Amino acid sequence: MLKVLIADKLSEEAVRIFTDNGIEAIVKNGLDESALIKELQDCDGLVVRSATKATKKVIESCPKLKIIGRAGIGVDNVDLEAATSNGKVVMNTPFGNSITTAEHAITLILSTARQIPYASQTTHEGKWEKSSIKGIEVNGKYLGIIGCGNIGAIVAQRALGLQFKVLAFDPFLQDKKAEELGVEKVSLDDLFKRSDFITLHTPLTDKTKNIIGKDSFPKMKKGVRIINCARGGLVDEDALKANLDSGHVASAALDVFVNEPPAGSSLLGTKNLILTPHLGASTTEAQEKVSLQIAEQISDYLKTGAIMNAVNTFSLTAKEYSSVKPYLSLCSLLGGFAGQLTENAVTSVQVEFEGHAASINTQPLLQTIIYSLLKPTMDNVNVINSLLVAKNKSIAIAEVKHQKQSEYQTLIKLTVTTNKQTRSVSGTLFAEKPRVVEIKGIEIDAELSRHNLYISNQDKPGFIKDLSKILADNNINIATFNLGRKNSGGEAIALISTDSAIEPSVLESIKKIPLVIQAKYLSFNAQ
Numbered sequence: 001m002l003k004v005l006i007a008d009k010l011s012e013e014a015v016r017i018f019t020d021n022g023i024e025a026i027v028k029n030g031l032d033e034s035a036l037i038k039e040l041q042d043c044d045g046l047v048v049r050s051a052t053k054a055t056k057k058v059i060e061s062c063p064k065l066k067i068i069g070r071a072g073i074g075v076d077n078v079d080l081e082a083a084t085s086n087g088k089v090v091m092n093t094p095f096g097n098s099i100t101t102a103e104h105a106i107t108l109i110l111s112t113a114r115q116i117p118y119a120s121q122t123t124h125e126g127k128w129e130k131s132s133i134k135g136i137e138v139n140g141k142y143l144g145i146i147g148c149g150n151i152g153a154i155v156a157q158r159a160l161g162l163q164f165k166v167l168a169f170d171p172f173l174q175d176k177k178a179e180e181l182g183v184e185k186v187s188l189d190d191l192f193k194r195s196d197f198i199t200l201h202t203p204l205t206d207k208t209k210n211i212i213g214k215d216s217f218p219k220m221k222k223g224v225r226i227i228n229c230a231r232g233g234l235v236d237e238d239a240l241k242a243n244l245d246s247g248h249v250a251s252a253a254l255d256v257f258v259n260e261p262p263a264g265s266s267l268l269g270t271k272n273l274i275l276t277p278h279l280g281a282s283t284t285e286a287q288e289k290v291s292l293q294i295a296e297q298i299s300d301y302l303k304t305g306a307i308m309n310a311v312n313t314f315s316l317t318a319k320e321y322s323s324v325k326p327y328l329s330l331c332s333l334l335g336g337f338a339g340q341l342t343e344n345a346v347t348s349v350q351v352e353f354e355g356h357a358a359s360i361n362t363q364p365l366l367q368t369i370i371y372s373l374l375k376p377t378m379d380n381v382n383v384i385n386s387l388l389v390a391k392n393k394s395i396a397i398a399e400v401k402h403q404k405q406s407e408y409q410t411l412i413k414l415t416v417t418t419n420k421q422t423r424s425v426s427g428t429l430f431a432e433k434p435r436v437v438e439i440k441g442i443e444i445d446a447e448l449s450r451h452n453l454y455i456s457n458q459d460k461p462g463f464i465k466d467l468s469k470i471l472a473d474n475n476i477n478i479a480t481f482n483l484g485r486k487n488s489g490g491e492a493i494a495l496i497s498t499d500s501a502i503e504p505s506v507l508e509s510i511k512k513i514p515l516v517i518q519a520k521y522l523s524f525n526a527q
Helices: 012-020 033-040 056-060 080-085 098-114 116-124 150-161 175-181 188-194 237-246 284-304 318-341 363-377 386-392 463-473 504-511
Strands: 003-006 024-027 045-048 067-070 089-091 142-146 165-169 197-200 224-228 249-254 273-275 346-355 396-401 410-418 422-430 433-439 442-446 451-458 478-485 491-498 516-523
Touching (some): 003 012, 056 080, 080 089, 142 188, 318 516, 346 363, 386 396, 433 491, 463 491, 504 516
Parallel strands (some): 045 067
Antiparallel strands (some): 451 491, 451 516
């Protein structure tokens, strides 16, 4: 029976979703690393929020674990490199708390504009600071948004309703999308120069760490206000503190910190700074949404192979997975075919998609074909990490999508270059069944089965007779026999399916046939 461990608090309805899908849900919160490893030995999935850490040791110590699901957006508590290297899918729920987080950012923007927390505090203390507390209007002010993805776009929409002029810095924001949102796409330096308020909505990566750092503040207007509801580490906290103290930054609001909670931080007690304890996703609606979403996503993956909202590999809905499954089988066979024939170090790979294959999501196809190519010679490769392994091996990968009309309704061609030669193999689907239609530029029409014999030879009389005799003498029955050649008397190929495996001694006898150039036994799992 499939099992998942829920290591952080999740709604009871989420547990019911697992149960209804025939998956046993074990709820144990607050486990330390060793206890977590022990519990996961018999589990297929792990569900976390932000408290539980899926460390490299946890991931490498749990071979049965297939998927880690984060009920929320940030996956800082999951070692993505270890998960990818070990073939574990990591999913999050990027849309469940988007509105909640965006609303919190807007709340903090308005709070910094009117000094709401300080006004409330002093009034509670019996003071009446009406004359000393002066805010500013947001109407007509410039709001700079760093990261205009899902949450940033919602913030932009809300801000436009408050009559902000919205600037956006996001390398991935398309001009058309910026126009649709009604925001002005700018450079980061331009955003710093023009913004009255700056709000961050980007992941924490090597490129975005301290994206607002000590060198950023001199580029900003005096009196700028800064809000961070995204990830701790996007803002250099020491530099922010210095600029708050000097008055260059009029006010700031942080919901996230480098260390959470920020015990002992120099930020604590700063008068013109609003601090909230990572409340961006903390609404009843958001917590319920992400709980149900992650339960549904993990259930779909464990039962059907559908991958939704993955952060370390491709994503496919159950419907998409069903439609691309025949293509995955074809890619597995093409990659495995080339991988078993390749005897030297691979230097480059090109995968071409024609016809219908060029119009679907090719990312899972590419990862599958590279995995199947490398698998015969590498122990540490899987579908999830195949592109990473290829990169680490300095293998150049090119993906080409052809818009031209193909001879076939769909065609996938794999070309592998080693330090000795270049070899290609092409395949298509007939009635959703994979077929090989070209090898080394030679046309052929063959299915691949569990046991196969591949031979390249000189096209001269006597070859088939000699080959048939060796197979017959060794009681090897031929299921299918497919031939192809470039021209009469030139190089030819044979792709033969047999009912049983071909032992090395038999293969050596075949190689001794005078006309044989290469002979290989190829084995594939049943498709």
